[in-house]
Amino acid sequence: MLFVLLLLHAVCGTAVLVGGRRLGRGVWLLGALAPASAVVWLLADGGRVVSGAGVANRAEWVPELGLALDLRADPFSALMIVLVSGIGVLVYAYAWHYFGTSGRAGRVAGLLTLFAGSMLGVVLADNLLALYVFWELTSITSYLLIGVDDADPDARAAAQHALLVTALGGLVMLGGFVVLGQEAGTYQISEMLAAPPAGTTTAVALVLILVGAFTKSAQYPFHSWLPGAMVAPTPISAYLHSAAMVKAGVYLVARLAPGFAAVGPWRPLVVGVGLVTMIAGGLRALRPFDLKQLLAFGTISQLGFMTVLFGIGRPAATAAGCALILAHGLFKAALFMVVGIVDHEAHTRDIRRLPALGRGWGPTKVVAVVSAASMAAIPPLAGFIAKEQAYGALVDGSGGDRVALAGIVAGSVLTVVYSVRFTCALIRPSLVSDDAAERAVADHAPGQAFVLPAAVLAAGSIVLGVVPAVWSAFVDHAADALDPRAHAHLELWHGVTAPLVLSLVTLGTGALLFWRRRQVAAVQAHLTFPVTGAQVYEGTVRGVLELAGRVTSLVQSGSLPIYAGIILSTAAIASVAAMVSGAWWPGWPDLVGGPAHIPIAGILLGGGVAATVARRRFAAALLLGVVGYGMAMLFVVQGAPDLALTQFAIETLSVVVFLLVLRVLPDRFERRAPAVNRPLRLAVSAAVGIFVVLMAIAAAGSRTEPSVSREMSDEALPEGHGRNVVNVILVDIRGMDTMGEITVLATAGIGIVALARAGRPPRRVASPSSRSDAAEEVGSE
């Protein structure tokens, strides 16, 4: 069933992308079908999952390597599905109104479905390698989503920034996965956590994995891609920030922490990075005038908070993390939707230019206030319940836990300040913006249906806050699935306890700081970081490009004779090295194998010699073709029709391609002073000729193991259903090789076109027939 859900995302997403404009607003319905079915499945069949029995599906990939596609849904996955698919459906409902019938709707909807599917894969995968694949799929789909306005250079740069950072982190993480998998003897996550390895190797692996998680969850110092990703249309931001992508890193930390929190540097590293992120992100959220930017830094701060809770590896903190991840999804998605509504109706989201939101904006304002209050952890809202849990989990702990608690309180104070700032920006913008210019009044208000998805989320924040019993058991099971010792009992009123006092202190200090915001801003102006994350990123990219430029100018002389000389001498030297290292000489083979060989050898030799002395490039190319055809004839004589056929076709094509290139070169070879002088050329040529022939003779005679070709021809008909052994090898026995080769071919093709066409305007089909126009249209879709 889990496979079907993932497949449904792939099919719906692709269908929407292909269908595009023809579907009109149907793109949102078809796109939402996949996440909606995940929600329906959870509602219908979820009892089994939530109660702890779980659902597991497995498909073997390469059993010999222990490579399998393992999916499992446990209560924590169920919690993530509520986020990924549940919020996903609301985002679709919101995007329906946001995009209307805009031309890019099809692309956004399709990519969003693929993105949701990838994220669903991340939370369902029970195998590290499968998780990695889904993880990178979220990187790629989010890259396409952030850069969906591909005509905008800012969007392209932001998308590239996000992709470079998260994919690089992903690669580092893959290294960690492989080391960890080898150390544990299994790549299955549940199996690994049942008996987690420890030791130095494991510690190294964990650090590598954490780098991946930090880049994905925008932790300092890798956070800078997330604010940049704000260029994406707001529905995408809402989803990216609340449910998908950035939650993947937190998810991974949550999964691994119960088994590995005590290993090596995990706890200090995760808690340290999380706290820095929480506080630095909160500080940065106090400054921007762009509402989305404000929320983006708020997300970074909250992600730091979640990283601390899950990463510290205390059962109670894990439970608090489960509550927070859900509460955060609810309020952050709603807040982004509100910003999107304001941006959509008032055409700005800059606090200094916001119009006064008057008549008809009531529901939007209510949603904003409720969600921001939940973010600030004001009772009786979901955010408050989660924060009480977090305080309660750490208040009785050891010294390290106290430090984490102090950091969290500090971060939460900042959260209160930027939450109030956000709310004021919408309700009384003059409070948080200096300019005294009178504000226009927004000329039209959003429709009820546009606000509805955000209202549903805000209602969720209220219900979960007022009636904690609704989600207490759900969170309890989720925490239990991560760590059997973790239990959550969510309540609004615990009595007058330390967490409540801390909450009140947090709110009070936050209010005080907001009241004194001018002084805070003055202090902050002096407290800027020496470098920002964006500068680090830009510097790194620039450095890599410079290095690449230097290396290229060092190794790429641009002289064909030098290239050919290096390649050929390497071929000669390598073959000598191989021969010297073994007992190599099997004796001379027969000089002539059969009578047919003599004329063919004549053609080969004649063609070869003629090609070297030819004066005209065109003649040389044709003579090379003669050599190739001669080889093909040799294959025919030796009984290899497949090879011969391929060689004939290749030679024919090569000649044509030569012709294409030769048109732009002079007719004859130039008589210039060559870069490599004549004796040296002769020496290299002779060495290559002699040593390659010797190598061929030596290689043919140095077999030590029996050949596998017998086995392959025996297996071809019964196993591969074919009598042509060559073909059976290509498509069946070594089918994976072919798979890789055709991928390389396709990539090479794209590269050739890109290189040859670099700097030239896009080609138009010149003939005015309607058919070619149709071809153009089909091709471009």
Place this chain on the structure above:
Amino acid sequence: MIRRSLILETTVRLVFDGALVLSIYLLFAGHNQPGGGFVGGLVAAAAIALRYIAGGPDDVLSMLRLRPRGFLSAGLALATGTALVPLAFGDTPLDHQAVEWHLDLLGTVKFTTATVFDTGVYLIVVGLVLMIFEALGEDPDGDEVTAQEEGP
């Protein structure tokens, strides 16, 4: 603009269809006799090369319903799809199945899913060669001429 020769063009058109049929024959016969998707694709590409020499890039591109990269992506999708289908039935990827039909007139016809995979290879080879023609095959001075004709 390439100077076109009527005799060459007519001859090429005659040969072209035959060569395409041959390439498809090679594709389907490949599993039991010499041939296969790679060779088939190369033969088709050679046929297209002939068309190209006779009629230039526009002749080639106007006869296609798909842009070259369309062939490439279709081929890659087909091959990957065939490779992944066995997973749904609990087999390992690229595990091929064979079906046989006994038809009175044609004798026994055997079809293996390997042929579908091979078709993907065929499409990729054709697409790749078309892309090379598209990239290298333009008249080197053609762009400037078009630009002048169209004006700024």
